[in-house]
Amino acid sequence: MSITEQYLLDTYRARQHGEPAPPAPGAHDWQVVREWRDYRRFRAVLAERPARGRMRRALAHWLHPAR
Incomplete structure (x- = not known):
C-alpha cells in the first residue's frame, strides 16, 4: 500500500468515527529538517566543536x- 492510499484510508476511517483528519503526507517535512539541523548543532555544542555559519558570525560580532 502506498503512502497516499494509507492516507486516504486513514482519512476515511477518521471521518467515519468523527475524528479529525490526519495530516497529509509531507505536511511537516520542513519542520523535521529544521529539527534535525538544530539537533546536529546541539550535538556539536555538547561535543565542544566550534560553531559554524550564522552562529559563528553572531558570536564573533x-x-x-x-570589527
Missing part, C-alpha cells in the same frame, strides 16, 4: 563588536 558579540565578542568583537569593533
Whole structure:
C-alpha cells in the first residue's frame, strides 16, 4: 500500500468515527529538517566543536563588536 492510499484510508476511517483528519503526507517535512539541523548543532555544542555559519558570525560580532 502506498503512502497516499494509507492516507486516504486513514482519512476515511477518521471521518467515519468523527475524528479529525490526519495530516497529509509531507505536511511537516520542513519542520523535521529544521529539527534535525538544530539537533546536529546541539550535538556539536555538547561535543565542544566550534560553531559554524550564522552562529559563528553572531558570536564573533558579540565578542568583537569593533570589527
